[in-house]
């Protein structure tokens with residue numbers, strides 16, 4: 001993605017000669033189509049405002065006593081452009097008579113490879129790149145790019161809240177389990193409507209902590225599915241326990257509840273359903289089987305934060321729920337993070353202790369623990385993202401709905417659509433279809449520069465580290481051969497979706 005910083009002279013030109021100068025109109029039109037990011041540098045704030053006020057005076061022939069409204073300008077600018085924070089290190093050459101030019105140049109390096117500073121100031125232009133005029137900038141706009149995930153658009157949307165929160169942590173200095181973590185735990189618990197939320201270091205640790213909390217030990221059996229991300233299985237085996245597999249329902253990819261009972265033995269301790277791609281498993285049915293057999297239920301809700309099952313939120317449905325805030329999950333941090341949830345005060349207390357080396361108070365270790373704490377920076381990011389999360393869920397649902405509509409309209413028989421049960425809403429961690437000859441379909445789509453992914457290409461019992469020979473679950477095997485995830489994020493436009501589906505349909509026909 002390209003980034004364009006408009007300096008004060010450029011922004012004045014945009015306002016002043018918008019309709020007269022064809023270089024500027026061409027640039028603005030291209031930017032609009034490509035949806036490239038335009039930035040203003042905070043270090044030029046006063047220069048920008050004073051230039052715009054001068055433009056106003058000329059345009060409206062105001063006399064010098066009239067006051068122009070700075071706040072209107074500021075609002076208008078903030079709606080159209082992203083503000084790029086100026087940092088103390090931006091000015092490096094104090095002898096430069098235009099030291100702001102040096103600062104702009106350094107700020108553009110911070111934005112990344114494809115960043116330029118658009119200007120009409122001839123002195124700045126004579127410095128060469130990153131300074132470019134409107135015509136040169138036009139040549140740098142990438143027409144079109146489709147990303148599998150898009151974290152940039154969201155970041156721009158919440159940038160001021162985000163940067164303020166990060167700076168607050170920088171300054172208060174409580175970097176691990178600081179005040180943001182406690183605030184996040186409250187917000188998360190409230191969001192999914194459970195009593196206790198325990199913020200942890202990542203989704204994998206969340207599973208480990210949950211299983212340690214119910215005392216899983218060598219020889220125990222955990223009932224789960226083999227069609228999941230390896231983390232689910234990894235933590236079972238790390239504790240010396242054994243994953244006992246139940247096949248998936250081929251429509252939802254979640255555990256087939258009709259097959260659970262026959263997998264229960266005297267060693268069974270828990271059922272660990274995985275809410276794959278953002279849709280909950282049939283949790284009422286699972287809880288009923290579990291309570292009849294004296295088993296715990298642990299929800300692997302790493303992909304389903306925000307999803308609902310019979311109007312209740314994922315993460316509130318088992319004895320314990322574990323979720324992940326890996327950056328590309330529906331709610332993602334800027335690094336690793338996760339959380340455990342429970343309604344049970346005793347289990348909550350134990351999980352809190354395990355998270356922090358099994359301590360009940362400082363340097364007093366009452367049980368085996370781990371270092372599973374969350375960073376304050378990640379909590380700060382998550383709090384900022386939580387504010388737009390409902391809107392993003394709605395957008396994910398619209399994106400999923402549009403995909404389904406486009407594929408249905410095509411009447412192509414070659415695609416099996418995702419299926420969401422009537423009593424569920426998905427958080428659409430993935431939009432995953434099934435196709436025959438997946439590899440060649442995927443390659444043909446990739447040739448159109450459209451990224452797709454396979455979640456997951458192998459059942460877990462075939463993975464070398466957790467090999468279980470002599471078993472085979474047909475629905476899981478078939479799914480691992482046919483599933484294909486299309487780009488999915490809240491900011492995917494309908495035009496982009498059309499071109500994705502067109503490439504898919506062509507790829508299937510060839």
Ligand SMILES: *Cc1c(COP(=O)(O)O)cnc(C)c1O
Nearest residue numbers: 202203204229231232302324326
């Ligand atoms: C992502 C994921 C995990 C692990 O979460 P991390 O935060 O990456 O450790 C566990 N289970 C499933 C199903 C996942 O998708």
